Amino acid sequence: MDAGEQGRNEAVRRIITRGLLRPVFQPIIDFRIRGVLGYEALIRGPVDSPLQFPAELFAAARAAGLATELEHVARETSLREFALSGLPGRLFLNVTPGVLFSDEWMNGATRRLLGELGMAENRIVIELTENEKIASLPELREALQYFRGRGFQIAIDDLGEGFANLRMWSEVRPEFVKIDKHFVHGIAEDRMKYHFVRAMQDLAESCNATLVAEGIERSEDFDCVRAMGIACAQGYFIARPGPTNEISVSPTVQALLRESALSLPPLRLQGVTTRTAAELARSIIPAPADATNDFVFARFESDPALDVLPVVCAGQPIGLINRHSMIDRFARPFRKELYGRRSCQQFMDPSPLVVDQQATLQELAMMFAQAPRHYLFDGFIVTSEGRYLGVGSSHDLMAAITEMQISAARYANPLTQLPGNVPINEQVDRLLASNTPFVAAYVDIDSFKPFNDTFGYRRGDDVILMLAQLLCDQVGDRRDFVGHVGGDDFFIIFQSPDWEQRCLNILREFSQAVSALVAPEECPMGGYMAENRRGELVFQHLPTLSIGAVRVGAGEFESHREVSTAAAEAKKHAKKEAKRHPGQAHAGQFFVERRQIGGRRFADCPPPFIN
Numbered sequence: 001m002d003a004g005e006q007g008r009n010e011a012v013r014r015i016i017t018r019g020l021l022r023p024v025f026q027p028i029i030d031f032r033i034r035g036v037l038g039y040e041a042l043i044r045g046p047v048d049s050p051l052q053f054p055a056e057l058f059a060a061a062r063a064a065g066l067a068t069e070l071e072h073v074a075r076e077t078s079l080r081e082f083a084l085s086g087l088p089g090r091l092f093l094n095v096t097p098g099v100l101f102s103d104e105w106m107n108g109a110t111r112r113l114l115g116e117l118g119m120a121e122n123r124i125v126i127e128l129t130e131n132e133k134i135a136s137l138p139e140l141r142e143a144l145q146y147f148r149g150r151g152f153q154i155a156i157d158d159l160g161e162g163f164a165n166l167r168m169w170s171e172v173r174p175e176f177v178k179i180d181k182h183f184v185h186g187i188a189e190d191r192m193k194y195h196f197v198r199a200m201q202d203l204a205e206s207c208n209a210t211l212v213a214e215g216i217e218r219s220e221d222f223d224c225v226r227a228m229g230i231a232c233a234q235g236y237f238i239a240r241p242g243p244t245n246e247i248s249v250s251p252t253v254q255a256l257l258r259e260s261a262l263s264l265p266p267l268r269l270q271g272v273t274t275r276t277a278a279e280l281a282r283s284i285i286p287a288p289a290d291a292t293n294d295f296v297f298a299r300f301e302s303d304p305a306l307d308v309l310p311v312v313c314a315g316q317p318i319g320l321i322n323r324h325s326m327i328d329r330f331a332r333p334f335r336k337e338l339y340g341r342r343s344c345q346q347f348m349d350p351s352p353l354v355v356d357q358q359a360t361l362q363e364l365a366m367m368f369a370q371a372p373r374h375y376l377f378d379g380f381i382v383t384s385e386g387r388y389l390g391v392g393s394s395h396d397l398m399a400a401i402t403e404m405q406i407s408a409a410r411y412a413n414p415l416t417q418l419p420g421n422v423p424i425n426e427q428v429d430r431l432l433a434s435n436t437p438f439v440a441a442y443v444d445i446d447s448f449k450p451f452n453d454t455f456g457y458r459r460g461d462d463v464i465l466m467l468a469q470l471l472c473d474q475v476g477d478r479r480d481f482v483g484h485v486g487g488d489d490f491f492i493i494f495q496s497p498d499w500e501q502r503c504l505n506i507l508r509e510f511s512q513a514v515s516a517l518v519a520p521e522e523c524p525m526g527g528y529m530a531e532n533r534r535g536e537l538v539f540q541h542l543p544t545l546s547i548g549a550v551r552v553g554a555g556e557f558e559s560h561r562e563v564s565t566a567a568a569e570a571k572k573h574a575k576k577e578a579k580r581h582p583g584q585a586h587a588g589q590f591f592v593e594r595r596q597i598g599g600r601r602f603a604d605c606p607p608p609f610i611n
Contacts, residue, residue, distance in 0.1 A: 038090030181215020281390030
């Protein structure tokens, strides 16, 4: 061993024995609650030393045979600092898989430390790192089951790098999966990365795992992963790691989280206010952080309808006390005498479900589906910019969701959430009754079935959602109306005078957007080989649009049935034009039928848009 190596070994040993490690924490935000889910604990060596950063520090520790000791000390230091800070939410602890089998983990030392610090096990997420290869996945799975049984949750780090591969995901079945930053950085422009992450999203949905997009450093990637429906995110754009007294989510991100709607799919029913957690919040006077158990017990005794009591410190919720749990504890002999004057924080849940008032009811329902079962009984705390607002119950949430589902079944398409047949018909009849002239346009995707069969239903849904957003972007505010008849059929009511130009814009933008959804190698000649309706393998162009439009003047139609029939007939003519001009079919077709008073019809077909 040379002098340099010996010096590094001694430096590592000194850092461990003298407590020179510095924990820093990086927030992980949850888009569903528009707030912080928890924090990842990261460790640093002495400032301005060669071992300040973790890569050099742990490499030196492994070379010195002190990696396990370093990791244990880092874990204890992080836990103590986190508990002392009073930060809310979960704590993600990086753990090398082999260390889980050590005595310090398996003999209950970590649980005793948590008890000493007053932290519940369900606030700790064991984040398996990629520092070493797994010797035996079955043994690891057995060890993780041991920790799950004691309340801990599991995360795998850097999906797509190191050992954290699909087999690892399948064997471990983690509650959280962190997507490696390689797949996140630049996802807004990189189609391949986008599709990789969508595949991960499908897997996560099938096994009830929560995805965390790591390494977000740009606003474009932040917007993209949020629009995709990824649950959580982490990265420098959100907040840099820092000591507990300096952690702050950037004001830009805070403003983005407060926005009540996204600019991309999923789309919402036009004209209907999005229902949020605010309407479920019941105003309950909370218990102060310094309240005693006697105070809480008296509150429950004086109000039989009070099921839970939030605990608040400086306006911010720090816990929730369940009525039945409290009364059950005090019903045992001498418990009231022993614990009555102690802090109410002793019996509260320090990690309740906390949501911002702008969280939608759909987001709340998804959180309950993924949360531990006791949240169904406790309900959730509603906040406004982090300050306590009220308490909501799962019963009220389920009643509201059921009401919305019944309404949506009649009025909205389940995929796009655009108005369905009932509101389309009502809107047409309202215009007819008022003798207001308008244009009815029927929009249909051509060659959609072979595309859906070849590339999968998920890609097919992407096409439909993309078209829905495109149509909404092209209609005039408050003057036009977009409905989703079903499948790949849409209906537009135009009152904008430039409706023809808008239709041509739709044709052009749809053609460009479809091309962006497939990689060049998937369609090397502008199309692909697929079976036709007769089962023959033929060349297929990418999907295009056929738009059939009908001018509706005052008194020319009597009901929505006549209007829809005429628009559907115009759409059929557009499709026929596509067959008559096969060389231009890839550009889409736009057919206009004009009906005049007196029953005389004439029609024209503007030239198809040419790329």
